[in-house]
Amino acid sequence: MKKSNLLIFLLLPLFCLAQSTMKLKGKVSNEVMPLEWADVSIFNSEGKIIDGTTTKPDGTFEMNLKKGTYKIGISLLGFSEFEKEIVIEKETDLGTIILKETTANLNEVVIKTKKNTVEQKIDRVVYNVENNISAASGDALTAINAAPGVVVQSSTINILGKGDSRVMIDGRMIELSGEELNNFLKSIAANDIKSVEVIANPPAKYEANGTGGIINIIMKKGMRDSWKNAITLSYDQNKYGIYTLRNSFFYNKNKFRFAFSGNGRIGNTNNTEDLDIYYPNGLWELRDVSKQKENSISGRFSLDYDVSERTTIGFQYLNESYNPDMNSNTVIRIFNNSNSVDSLLVNKGFNNKYSGSQTYNAHLISRLDSTGKKVSVDLDYFSYGSKFDKNFAAKSYLPDGTYQNTNQAARNNSNQDIDNFSLKTDFEFPMKAFDLSYGGKISFIKSNSNVFYYNTISGTPELDPNQSNVFEYQENNQALYIDGNKKWNDKFSVKLGLRLENTQTNGYSQTLHQEVKNDYLKLFPSVYLDYQFNDNHGLNFSYGKRINRPGFGMLNPFRTYINSNSYSEGNPFLKPSFSNNFDLTYSFKKNLSTSIYFNRTTNGYGVVFTSNPEINTQIVTRENYFDENSFGIGESYNAEVTSWFETQTSIYLLGAKTSFISGINAVPSNSEQVYFTTENTFSLSETTKLQLEYFYSSPFKKGLYEIGYMSGLNLAIRQNFLKNDLKLTFLINDIFNTSYLKGYKSIVNGVTQVYSQNESNRFLRLSAVYNFGNKKIKVQERDFGNKEEKKRTGK
Known part of the structure; x- marks a missing residue:
């Protein structure tokens, strides 16, 4: 087109x-x-x-x-x-x-309302972050992890049973994934977040990319005719300490709205990794301890102006920079077949890391007439840059510590720059028979990355061209969509959507003189049915087709070294995977819900931990290697049980059936998984709240991997002072230090690998939040129960 x-x-x-x-x-x-x-x-x-x-x-x-x-x-x-x-x-x-007066006039009145922690809508679940004591004092990644059915693990964000999820801020997609996305989310204060929307089957309005659905972060807006400021100071204690200072300012007067927030973080975390590789000639037992910096700074600025009663223009800017420099100390104990230590291999290195991003958005929202017709236009530009520079040396020792030789010494560095430009237009046309919305988006993405490897064993850096590369990648996407929403009566609602996406990609390796192109046109339908039998019983069904495109880093064919005997390399021939997702939810009194889901993924891709037993080297690759059926059932209870006790509790039974579609030398294995989570809030007084959180994930097998159990117990208490303007929170996160990844096992090429990683999950946090400003709502400025409906006519 x-x-x-x-x-x-x-x-x-x-x-x-x-x-x-x-x-x-x-x-x-x-x-x-x-x-x-x-x-x-x-x-x-x-x-x-x-x-x-x-x-x-x-x-x-x-x-x-x-x-x-x-x-x-x-x-x-x-x-x-x-x-x-x-x-x-x-x-x-x-x-x-x-109008006749019903009560005496009041100069001003403060209206206190509390939203439900979890709200179910026809196409998403809305989680109100401010009700979670521990999450509200953290960052956006913490807030997402607290949302129902969402798990953050090993640099991935998953909706349970769905797979990797994409993340948006105020409906605008963040073009990052994995560790880069997590670092970006850590730069956003949870105190600036109004709610988190969990969209397992996204409507046609949103991009079709991401088999695991979409997490949409809704940022707070200033109240009408008011200004307020919130300042947060927190200290985290793991093995090391981390200080965080955040400030948010909102101004909303007449036609003008302005917001600014800044976030600074400094300190360190202690990370440990264990890896056992069972080679045919003996076990290699790897233990790595590293001290990683957590220094970051970020800011957010937004400005909106009402040009007329019907038209608003605005601008937003986000900036973040992160420096996770890390000293690593890896000790590999090499055993023989008699289970005796033959030698030690000690890798010491320093990783100099940097990442930064800038996001620009200009938008226009205009009501076209009095019936609620609306048009919105968004112009977005996103840039991201990262640098990785690792110097390391591997020295061999006898079991008694006698130095033998220097096995390897090198400098491995890489850079990546991503630029994304997009233009999006949306139309909303409420009509007598049904509500119609449609629109389109064009986007242009360019990623340049390079990897250079220098051999430094002689003391003078020597470039190795066979392990160096410059890789260029471009991706263009054009999309059109249409959505129809019909409420037949008070009981039955239907929403149908169709999205068309046309995609062109081009990846080019300068070193290999290799070019890989793709061009495909795909349709993505979505269906939502909602039936409310009465006030107590309701049924919701949704279906959506999704695509999962590989991240830019996965496509770069050259390697980066983890240590001297372990490296990671991308695959420029990766193809996108597709999924068909079905969900059925029954709700009782809007407190108790039962969900059943089924997902079919084809041409699935992922990370493969393989090994070369001839040279005793671990290789991390990416491949399209599986088809998979995932299924599960979940039970959730969300209620204010008494005036002083509120609970949000869920239990899921998950399963999968996986088949391998590539020549990978492994056998798929699957088993059931039980996932349980509960968040309980106790109001000890009008100013004191206690929160107890716990989760448990049973050991399970899925496809290529077996994963051990995980659990975590968190305790938080919040005390309010100065008429609730000052809030002090004390949090103990992961009290028993059991929430980290453990028993992550795979068997490829006959070699068993078992991995675990602990990224300072257990820590103490003390935080103080102070709010001040003109935040009282005057009589003529109050909100009504139909506020949300009115918003739809005014945008």
């Missing part, structure tokens, strides 16, 4: 909206004076809000409506509500509408 045709398609509706509308106006007053900020809502014949506004300082209001019959509702705190049916056939003036 040509890009010119795509732009015509996106802009065509702007020329098709000339509709006849009539002006409706009036004035709201009490018996003495006009009333400002009275809420005026217009309902259609089905009782759905289709337009809304607030009265001006002189009590007047006006809006444009098409011909028809409506109901107008006017409300203001402290006054009786006004309702009336109106017929619009010409310009209509309702005159002065008198």
